[in-house]
Amino acid sequence: MVELRNVSKTYPNGTVALRDINLKLDKGEFVFLVGPSGSGKSTLVKLLLKEEEATEGEVYVNGYDVTSMTRQEIPYLRRSLGVVFQDFRLLPNKTVYENVAFAMIITEALPKEIRRQVPMALALVGLSRKANMYPHQLSGGEQQRVALARALVNNPALLIADEPTGNLDPETSWEIMKLLSEINHRGTTVIVATHEKSIVDAMKKRVVAINKGVIVRDQEKGLYRDEDKNTPVFY
Amino acid sequence: MKIRTLRYFIKEGFVNSYRNKLMSLASVLIVVASLIVFGVFVLISLNAQHNIRIWKEQPQLQAFCYQELDDIQVRRVEEIIKADERVLSYEKVTREQALEKMRERLGKDAAILDGYGADIFPVSFIIRLKDVSYSGEVVKDLEKVTGIEKVTYSQDTVELITRMSQWFSLGCSVMIVIFLVASVFIIANTIKLTVFARRKEISIMKYIGATDWFIRWPFVVEGVIISITGAILAFIISACGYKAVVDKFSQDAFFAQTSLLSMLSIESIWSKLAVYYAAIAVVVGAAGSFVSMRRYLKV
Numbered sequence: 047m048v049e050l051r052n053v054s055k056t057y058p059n060g061t062v063a064l065r066d067i068n069l070k071l072d073k074g075e076f077v078f079l080v081g082p083s084g085s086g087k088s089t090l091v092k093l094l095l096k097e098e099e100a101t102e103g104e105v106y107v108n109g110y111d112v113t114s115m116t117r118q119e120i121p122y123l124r125r126s127l128g129v130v131f132q133d134f135r136l137l138p139n140k141t142v143y144e145n146v147a148f149a150m151i152i153t154e155a156l157p158k159e160i161r162r163q164v165p166m167a168l169a170l171v172g173l174s175r176k177a178n179m180y181p182h183q184l185s186g187g188e189q190q191r192v193a194l195a196r197a198l199v200n201n202p203a204l205l206i207a208d209e210p211t212g213n214l215d216p217e218t219s220w221e222i223m224k225l226l227s228e229i230n231h232r233g234t235t236v237i238v239a240t241h242e243k244s245i246v247d248a249m250k251k252r253v254v255a256i257n258k259g260v261i262v263r264d265q266e267k268g269l270y271r272d273e274d275k276n277t278p279v280f281y
Numbered sequence: 282m283k284i285r286t287l288r289y290f291i292k293e294g295f296v297n298s299y300r301n302k303l304m305s306l307a308s309v310l311i312v313v314a315s316l317i318v319f320g321v322f323v324l325i326s327l328n329a330q331h332n333i334r335i336w337k338e339q340p341q342l343q344a345f346c347y348q349e350l351d352d353i354q355v356r357r358v359e360e361i362i363k364a365d366e367r368v369l370s371y372e373k374v375t376r377e378q379a380l381e382k383m384r385e386r387l388g389k390d391a392a393i394l395d396g397y398g399a400d401i402f403p404v405s406f407i408i409r410l411k412d413v414s415y416s417g418e419v420v421k422d423l424e425k426v427t428g429i430e431k432v433t434y435s436q437d438t439v440e441l442i443t444r445m446s447q448w449f450s451l452g453c454s455v456m457i458v459i460f461l462v463a464s465v466f467i468i469a470n471t472i473k474l475t476v477f478a479r480r481k482e483i484s485i486m487k488y489i490g491a492t493d494w495f496i497r498w499p500f501v502v503e504g505v506i507i508s509i510t511g512a513i514l515a516f517i518i519s520a521c522g523y524k525a526v527v528d529k530f531s532q533d534a535f536f537a538q539t540s541l542l543s544m545l546s547i548e549s550i551w552s553k554l555a556v557y558y559a560a561i562a563v564v565v566g567a568a569g570s571f572v573s574m575r576r577y578l579k580v
């Protein structure tokens with residue numbers, strides 16, 4: 047599904063953001079990507095979207111050889127996955143429905159398909175009743191759910207979320223994370239870069255920890271911090 | 282490209298130009314100005330060509346006698362012209378007719394002729410030849426006839442007009458090129474502003490997998506909308522303007538009498554003008570979009 051082989055990324059200004067990363071994700075997995083600020087989480091996400099190019103190594107996503115891909119092929123890679131960001135990135139002058147439908151319009155989907163898929167995606171994120179509202183009329187959590195619906199409307203096999211709850215209060219963050227987990231249960235592979243310690247600890251998913259551009263831990267049913275495991279447990 | 286996608290591009294193109302009203306309007310006006318300059322050039326050249334063609338078809342000479350010739354001498358000259366078998370027909374212009382023509386030509390200023398008699402004008406003959414190819418030799422022969430001072434040769438006029446229209450074309454071409462380049466750049470600049478206003482939207486489109494061309498087409502459409510609007514306005518203005526000139530021209534007594542010049546009717550040239558305008562509009566609009574694309578929309 048996703049594979050990085052000996053991937054390094056040095057930005058043109060000399061910043062080494064990732065160093066010799068090896069990572070493999072199987073279909074249907076749910077992975078938290080954790081690490082301190084500036085550790086390279088967003089850089090890794092950008093490599094998967096080919097927003098940035100790996101300086102060394104190979105990147106494979108959804109069967110695409112991202113490293114050797116030409117510019118013209120990038121849109122098709124991006125259509126094969128859904129992306130969600132901290133700042134939602136909705137179109138302000140389009141309604142909720144139009145925002146979600148837009149992801150299908152750009153793929154030149156049939157209008158019939160759009161009319162079928164968009165309500166389904168909105169129902170999945172629980173926003174059917176707000177379809178005709180504009181983003182500024184929604185709360186942050188609702189806006190992020192619109193972004194999620196947009197990411198899912200083309201039925202991608204992989205969903206990538208970079209700090210999807212970064213701008214949300216704890217309760218709303220939980221709702222979004224539960225939604226991501228539900229989407230994962232339906233078969234979509236999910237990668238979430240996050241700082242949400244309590245949620246990561248509670249959800250018991252695979253955790254990949256990065257520090258200074260290096261993977262320092264890759265653990266099934268992991269916790270946000272390794273040392274938490276060693277803290278005494280009182281019964 | 283699918284029809285619905287095309288519809289989407291066209292709709293977005295309109296949305297773009299509407300959001301950027303003021304700049305769009307400015308660009309439209311520049312396009313109108315350039316096309317009108319172009320239109321004036323086209324109309325004048327078409328008419329020049331038309332008149333040159335007419336003059337070439339009717340070789341017409343005018344032989345002027347010396348002013349001091351008396352009636353008997355004039356009659357002798359007339360006999361010679363009449364006897365020439367290359368002459369199809371001729372027409373005598375008396376001193377009085379010449380004076381009358383001059384009065385007409387001077388119009389309001391005719392008063393300066395007051396106090397002069399018709400005798401200051403020479404008698405002349407307007408001669409039509411049986412064939413154009415004779416004109417050269419006939420002019421030479423007539424110039425040798427005693428009593429004839431000079432022969433004006435309609436070929437001279439043709440050459441003069443041809444030469445003038447060449448210079449005119451050159452001048453106009455330079456202006457047209459300047460105007461069209463200006464149009465291309467102002468359209469490009471307008472689109473730049475739209476691209477800037479929509480940069481967030483463009484980056485979102487890229488994230489969700491829009492192809493470069495999917496992002497670009499609405500901006501190309503925007504450029505074409507601007508230039509087509511300009512072309513339509515320019516067409517209306519120049520067609521109305523031309524019609525007014527033609528009407529005025531046909532009422533002008535001097536031109537009506539002499540049939541020296543004739544103008545093409547608007548009916549006979551509007552379609553040509555429309556085709557030129559449309560073609561230029563599409564090219565200029567698309568060029569403007571592409572310039573802006575290359576410079577500001579490196580997606």
Ligand SMILES: Nc1ncnc2c1ncn2[C@@H]1O[C@H](COP(=O)(O)OP(=O)(O)OP(=O)(O)O)[C@@H](O)[C@H]1O
Nearest residue numbers: 057059061062063082083084085086087088089090
């Ligand atoms: N475009 C860029 N040019 C140069 N350096 C960059 C660029 N983007 C990121 N970096 C640097 O690369 C390193 C990794 O940044 P990255 O954004 O991947 O961190 P992160 O783990 O996402 O951090 P955060 O948790 O704060 O979002 C940082 O040192 C950052 O300053």
Ligand SMILES: [Mg+2]
Nearest residue numbers: 087088089208
């Ligand atoms: Mg980040």
